[in-house]
Amino acid sequence: MAEFTMELNDEQKEVRDWLHGFAADVIRPAAAEWDEREETPWPVIQEAAKVGIYSLDFYAQQYFDATGLGIPMAMEELFWGDAGIALSIVGTGLAAVGVLANGTEEQIGTWIPQMYGDANDVKVAAFCSSEPDAGSDVASMRTRAVYDEAKDEWVINGTKTWATNGGIANVHVVVAVVDPDLGSKGHASFIIPPGTPGCSQGQKFKKHGIRASHTAEVILDNVRVPGSCLLGGKEKLDERLARAREKAKKGGERVKNAAMATFEASRPAVGAMAVGTARAAYEVALEYATTREQFGRPIIDNQGVAFQLADMRTQIDAARLLVWRASWMAVNGKPFTAAEGSMSKLFASETAKKVTAQAIQILGGNGYTREYPVERMHRDAAIYTIFEGTSEIQRLVIARTLSGMPIR
Numbered sequence: 386m387a388e389f390t391m392e393l394n395d396e397q398k399e400v401r402d403w404l405h406g407f408a409a410d411v412i413r414p415a416a417a418e419w420d421e422r423e424e425t426p427w428p429v430i431q432e433a434a435k436v437g438i439y440s441l442d443f444y445a446q447q448y449f450d451a452t453g454l455g456i457p458m459a460m461e462e463l464f465w466g467d468a469g470i471a472l473s474i475v476g477t478g479l480a481a482v483g484v485l486a487n488g489t490e491e492q493i494g495t496w497i498p499q500m501y502g503d504a505n506d507v508k509v510a511a512f513c514s515s516e517p518d519a520g521s522d523v524a525s526m527r528t529r530a531v532y533d534e535a536k537d538e539w540v541i542n543g544t545k546t547w548a549t550n551g552g553i554a555n556v557h558v559v560v561a562v563v564d565p566d567l568g569s570k571g572h573a574s575f576i577i578p579p580g581t582p583g584c585s586q587g588q589k590f591k592k593h594g595i596r597a598s599h600t601a602e603v604i605l606d607n608v609r610v611p612g613s614c615l616l617g618g619k620e621k622l623d624e625r626l627a628r629a630r631e632k633a634k635k636g637g638e639r640v641k642n643a644a645m646a647t648f649e650a651s652r653p654a655v656g657a658m659a660v661g662t663a664r665a666a667y668e669v670a671l672e673y674a675t676t677r678e679q680f681g682r683p684i685i686d687n688q689g690v691a692f693q694l695a696d697m698r699t700q701i702d703a704a705r706l707l708v709w710r711a712s713w714m715a716v717n718g719k720p721f722t723a724a725e726g727s728m729s730k731l732f733a734s735e736t737a738k739k740v741t742a743q744a745i746q747i748l749g750g751n752g753y754t755r756e757y758p759v760e761r762m763h764r765d766a767a768i769y770t771i772f773e774g775t776s777e778i779q780r781l782v783i784a785r786t787l788s789g790m791p792i793r
């Protein structure tokens with residue numbers, strides 16, 4: 386176990402500087418173009434693959450850094466470059482984590498390489514859980530997977546929505562209901578291999594922000610996948626369902642809370658993305674405030690502007706500390722007794738929204754135009770309080786964890 390530290394070591398600083406260089410030289414200059422095009426920035430993903438930033442190896446290396454700072458440092462730098470492009474680069478990771486968390490060694494070895502492709506032929510993957518009627522309320526998911534024992538195949542039907550890379554992915558990871566009586570404990574995850582009949586893209590969404598990241602519905606119409614596509618395998622699923630049925634008899638609420646807790650460990654990574662966007666907007670605002678003159682002096686000479694910048698930087702640093710703490714806890718297996726993962730995501734995402742709005746204010750009219758990047762950053766920041774659990778859901782998780790009460 387590593388001690389908690391607020392200092393990056395020399396090796397981490399080297400990685401951070403390398404990522405920052407890529408974010409500054411490749412991602413940031415492309416940000417406005419791909420935001421306007423509202424398309425997946427394939428050439429940028431390919432560049433990232435060439436230098437080794439788009440690969441499971443890279444993220445695994447950061448994840449297994451015992452200080453816990455590898456992933457938040459990487460996310461902050463890439464999202465500092467641009468949130469939409471960075472999500473296009475790290476979005477595949479969501480699906481890869483789904484396989485790593487639940488899959489067998491064979492499934493990991495078979496499917497993860499197909500999610501990334503290679504530098505000459507990059508691919509992306511999608512993780513599909515949300516549905517039109519099941520966003521925060523994951524337990525009301527309807528997509529159904531039924532086992533066809535005679536053929537050792539699963540038949541999947543349903544509609545997924547808001548899937549990052551949905552429909553353009555080489556590999557989709559789909560969460561579906563296998564036992565409707567067990568709420569979220571009756572769910573299982575499936576691989577949908579490339580080119581599977583019945584799996585198609587529905588509506589592609591035109592979004593407020595992170596427009597370089599592709600978000601779409603995924604239609605599953607009598608999709609048949611081999612038994613080997615059930616992540617973790619049938620035997621493990623049957624054991625898990627039997628345990629869940631036993632637990633459900635003792636108290637359904639406890640089953641629901643346990644499901645919420647599993648997201649705790651991934652939330653600091655989203656917090657780190659928000660810190661990256663907030664820091665980017667703060668830096669633009671600081672630079673602008675020291676150079677823009679009104680009434681014969683730089684606008685930062687006014688306390689009304691300077692104090693805003695002081696608050697912005699204080700909140701960004703506080704957010705980063707919460708993120709680093711939660712990430713260190715996750716990597717070192719510390720129990721989240723106060724929902725510290727949710728705390729970090731809640732505070733960092735709310736900070737990003739606030740700080741990017743303040744940045745627009747400090748840039749005045751220029752801040753409101755697409756000539757300057759803070760307008761885009763503010764649109765991008767709005768996603769952090771929505772995906773991977775809204776701010777309200779984070780507060781619910783924190784309050785339940787602190788009180789032990791089934792607060793609704």
Ligand SMILES: Cc1cc2nc3c(=O)[nH]c(=O)nc-3n(C[C@H](O)[C@H](O)[C@H](O)COP(=O)(O)OP(=O)(O)OC[C@H]3O[C@@H](n4cnc5c(N)ncnc54)[C@H](O)[C@@H]3O)c2cc1C
Nearest residue numbers: 512513514515520521547548549600771772773774775777
């Ligand atoms: C750009 C984008 C990318 C996404 N990528 C993915 C992806 O790759 N894969 C995937 O599966 N999903 C993805 N999502 C879906 C995302 O996780 C959901 O949008 C999110 O979980 C919220 O669900 P919802 O939109 O249905 O909102 P709802 O759950 O309908 O919530 C609406 C409002 O009600 C509030 N609310 C709901 N329940 C409560 C409660 N109990 N107490 C207090 N307030 C409550 C919410 O906080 C929110 O303010 C993505 C979404 C977006 C916008």
